[in-house]
Amino acid sequence: MKTDEFKNNDYLQRLVDKLNADGAGIVLTTLDEAINWGRSNSLWSLTFGTSCCAIEFMALGAARYDMARFGFEVTRNSPRQADMIMVLGTITWKMASVLRRLYDQMADPKYVVAVGGCTISGGPFRGSYHVVEGIDKIIPVDVYIPGCPPRPEAFFYGMMQLQRKVKAERFLGGRNHKESRPKEETQTDETAE
Amino acid sequence: MNLLDTIIKAAPEAHIVTETDGIQIVAVTPEELPAAAQALAQRPEGAMDFLYDLTGMDWGEEGLGVLYQLESTATGERIILRTQTTDRERPLLPSVSTLWPTAEIKEREAFDFLGIRFTGNPDMRRLYLREDWKGYPLRKDYDATANELTLDNEINADTTEEYTLRPDGTLECHEHQLFGNDDFVVNIGPQHPSTHGVLRLRTALDGEVIRHVDPILGYIHRGIEKMAERMTYPQTLAMTDRLDYLSAHQNRHALCRCIEGAMELEVPERAEYIRTIMDELQRIDSHLLFYSCLAMDMGALTPFFYGFREREMILNIFEETTGGRLIQNYNVIGGVRADLHPDFCNKTKEFIVHLRQVLPDYHNIFTGSIIAKTRLEGVGRLSREQVIGLGATGGTGRASGWANDVRKRHPYAVYDQVDFEEVVRTEGDSMARYLVRMDEIEQSCRIIEQLIDRIPEGPVRTKTKPIIKLPEGIFTASVEASRGAFGVLLESRGDKSPYRLHFRSTGLPLVHTMDTACRGAKLADLIAIGGSIDFVIPDIDR
Ligand code: SF4
Numbered sequence: 001m002k003t004d005e006f007k008n009n010d011y012l013q014r015l016v017d018k019l020n021a022d023g024a025g026i027v028l029t030t031l032d033e034a035i036n037w038g039r040s041n042s043l044w045s046l047t048f049g050t051s052c053c054a055i056e057f058m059a060l061g062a063a064r065y066d067m068a069r070f071g072f073e074v075t076r077n078s079p080r081q082a083d084m085i086m087v088l089g090t091i092t093w094k095m096a097s098v099l100r101r102l103y104d105q106m107a108d109p110k111y112v113v114a115v116g117g118c119t120i121s122g123g124p125f126r127g128s129y130h131v132v133e134g135i136d137k138i139i140p141v142d143v144y145i146p147g148c149p150p151r152p153e154a155f156f157y158g159m160m161q162l163q164r165k166v167k168a169e170r171f172l173g174g175r176n177h178k179e180s181r182p183k184e185e186t187q188t189d190e191t192a193e
Numbered sequence: 194m195n196l197l198d199t200i201i202k203a204a205p206e207a208h209i210v211t212e213t214d215g216i217q218i219v220a221v222t223p224e225e226l227p228a229a230a231q232a233l234a235q236r237p238e239g240a241m242d243f244l245y246d247l248t249g250m251d252w253g254e255e256g257l258g259v260l261y262q263l264e265s266t267a268t269g270e271r272i273i274l275r276t277q278t279t280d281r282e283r284p285l286l287p288s289v290s291t292l293w294p295t296a297e298i299k300e301r302e303a304f305d306f307l308g309i310r311f312t313g314n315p316d317m318r319r320l321y322l323r324e325d326w327k328g329y330p331l332r333k334d335y336d337a338t339a340n341e342l343t344l345d346n347e348i349n350a351d352t353t354e355e356y357t358l359r360p361d362g363t364l365e366c367h368e369h370q371l372f373g374n375d376d377f378v379v380n381i382g383p384q385h386p387s388t389h390g391v392l393r394l395r396t397a398l399d400g401e402v403i404r405h406v407d408p409i410l411g412y413i414h415r416g417i418e419k420m421a422e423r424m425t426y427p428q429t430l431a432m433t434d435r436l437d438y439l440s441a442h443q444n445r446h447a448l449c450r451c452i453e454g455a456m457e458l459e460v461p462e463r464a465e466y467i468r469t470i471m472d473e474l475q476r477i478d479s480h481l482l483f484y485s486c487l488a489m490d491m492g493a494l495t496p497f498f499y500g501f502r503e504r505e506m507i508l509n510i511f512e513e514t515t516g517g518r519l520i521q522n523y524n525v526i527g528g529v530r531a532d533l534h535p536d537f538c539n540k541t542k543e544f545i546v547h548l549r550q551v552l553p554d555y556h557n558i559f560t561g562s563i564i565a566k567t568r569l570e571g572v573g574r575l576s577r578e579q580v581i582g583l584g585a586t587g588g589t590g591r592a593s594g595w596a597n598d599v600r601k602r603h604p605y606a607v608y609d610q611v612d613f614e615e616v617v618r619t620e621g622d623s624m625a626r627y628l629v630r631m632d633e634i635e636q637s638c639r640i641i642e643q644l645i646d647r648i649p650e651g652p653v654r655t656k657t658k659p660i661i662k663l664p665e666g667i668f669t670a671s672v673e674a675s676r677g678a679f680g681v682l683l684e685s686r687g688d689k690s691p692y693r694l695h696f697r698s699t700g701l702p703l704v705h706t707m708d709t710a711c712r713g714a715k716l717a718d719l720i721a722i723g724g725s726i727d728f729v730i731p732d733i734d735r
Contacts, residue, residue: 047384048384049390050390050391050412050413050730050731051390051413051435051438051730051731052435052438052519052520052731054390055438055439055482055519056518056519058482058501059501059504059505059508059518061497062497062498062501062502062505063498063501063502064501064502064505077384077385089413089731090413090415090731092411092412092413092414092415093323093340093342093343094321094322094323094347094411094412094414095383095391095412095413096342096343096344097343097344097345097346097347098383098384098412100344101346102384124431124432124435125415125416125417125420127420127423128415128416128417128419128420129330129335129337129340129416129419130322130330130414130415130416131415131416132342137342138344148520149518149519149520151518
């Protein structure tokens with residue numbers, strides 16, 4: 001991937017513009033930047049691997065891909081200690097309520113990364129009687145990582161997108177994820193307004 | 194007395210319907226089923242003591258029925274019993290769970306999917322779907338709009354139902370209490386890092402000692418078998434890789450073999466060699482992951498890095514040839530998708546040399562350590578009778594002295610041309626299950642070494658039409674996947690998609706053994722026992 005493409009993020013730019021338009025105090029912004037730098041480099045994820053994609057996530061933790069380089073090697077098994085939930089694998093109807101409950105138990109600000117075709121649209125199992133066709137029907141999603149399963153590099157790209165999103169946010173005095181359920185038409189890009 | 198005579202003696206109305214792959218399918222009436230089943234299970238010349246699989250079927254007008262695939266562990270003979278009831282409103286069949294304990298959980302599956310009630314089975318709860326689910330999805334007349342996605346939490350019953358038939362034909366229902374009044378029930382899962390996926394175990398404790406484990410499944414039930422009924426045969430292949438993704442290649446091999454067998458398609462020899470080598474690489478891959486995870490479940494982190502280091506080398510080899518790391522989509526009907534990468538043979542050979550060098554490190558750091566020994570030795574013992582009765586194949590069965598390797602018992606691909614040992618142990622504890630798998634890595638290396646220089650030249654695929662139609666009938670195939678016998682049962686009505694496609698999950702019997710293996714053990718051992726039994730949940734739930 002070329003650097004230009006990597007930096008090409010319309011929605012992040014929109015987010016920044018919006019923040020600037022509201023006019024932020026110098027002190028708060030500087031403090032925000034420092035806090036966000038820290039937050040974005042220590043994203044703790046809740047392990048939520050339901051199927052195949054989770055195995056690729058394990059590969060990420062091992063030496064070759066070593067996600068510790070980017071600060072997200074700490075995984076938490078309790079939603080109360082996690083900053084983000086990484087949904088790895090198919091979500092079924094029976095699991096839907098559990099996923100929703102876990103999400104509700106997490107403390108704000110919280111983020112959701114949907115990994116793999118299954119979490120985005122149901123993937124290969126779209127049309128089944130027991131598969132949720134995209135987790136954005138249950139919880140708001142911040143970053144989608146397509147693939148079946150996504151390559152480890154794609155994971156990293158997605159995670160870096162999230163880091164950048166965190167950096168562009170207003171932490172102090174900002175609102176983080178006030179919506180409890182995704183609205184029908186709302187683009188998930190804007191959930192972090 | 195041959196098998197058919199044994200059945201007919203007990204059930205005079207029994208008759209052969211067809212034959213598939215040399216296995217007879219014998220129809221018996223529901224009334225005569227218990228007698229026929231008992232005669233087979235206690236046959237003096239070789240008891241049919243292994244219920245390989247039990248498949249619920251919907252034959253439309255003809256009613257609902259079940260196919261019982263039976264095998265004798267002593268002689269290797271196989272037979273399929275078929276029984277059916279025409280009553281679609283209140284389908285009742287007698288349970289065989291007293292003869293083959295594995296039927297207990299498989300009858301629950303048939304009930305969940307097709308609504309067939311088994312009289313005499315002590316546990317007739319749903320297995321995969323929510324308890325408030327309406328309808329039975331694998332019935333042909335299932336109404337897909339009957340259920341809606343709900344975010345309400347599911348309440349699980351603490352009782353099970355047992356149905357018995359009164360002499361006057363009415364049904365009687367007894368309730369059994371799952372947990373005693375003074376049991377302390379701990380809920381493990383479905384979101385728990387050490388259950389290897391989304392398994393949920395309700396565990397009844399007496400202090401720290403486990404009294405009873407009640408697995409709750411279905412958190413990753415994707416409805417693959419129903420979906421397959423709307424797909425063309427080449428499309429159904431994609432589902433198999435995603436069942437047990439650590440046996441992706443072998444699962445797909447099984448389905449390809451089944452379809453090729455049905456259409457009597459000859460597979461080029463080169464493809465058979467490639468498939469065998471890939472199967473074995475996949476097995477090493479899976480066992481390395483098993484080693485990593487078992488150690489990590491018990492709190493040892495370094496072995497995890499060891500296992501994944503070598504596993505990445507296999508993934509590289511896979512990726513070069515197939516384009517996929519975890520899910521390869523490599524087998525196709527008639528052969529394999531593409532020829533081997535030019536570096537494949539060299540890299541594989543180098544890898545085996547490397548693996549042999551580092552395996553002693555694996556043992557040094559983990560196997561010999563006092564912690565591993567005390568936590569694995571003598572824990573979670575399963576006897577040979579128990580594993581056969583519960584149908585726990587693969588390394589779990591072999592660790593308890595049951596030689597059940599499909600590669601040896603019913604050779605396929607080129608397994609009959611290679612020389613390898615079937616690793617069998619007799620202790621039956623967690624340590625034995627662990628060691629069996631570690632030794633199997635070595636055997637897989639041996640198989641690959643014997644084949645890698647002998648791969649014949651030629652095409653890798655027999656061309657097929659894009660739309661494949663199979664002749665009418667029932668077809669089966671099984672392979673030795675990474676963690677046991679994986680089977681496919683396919684009924685065709687001559688269409689371009691299967692009438693019914695059923696997968697014999699390797700993991701379902703394994704998870705069923707948890708209750709037996711964990712009773713009397715400590716709660717902390719549950720994780721280690723589960724790790725050593727080694728199941729993959731999407732394969733259980735399908
Ligand atoms: S996206 Fe593909 S690899 Fe990931 S969970 Fe779904 S089927 Fe498995």
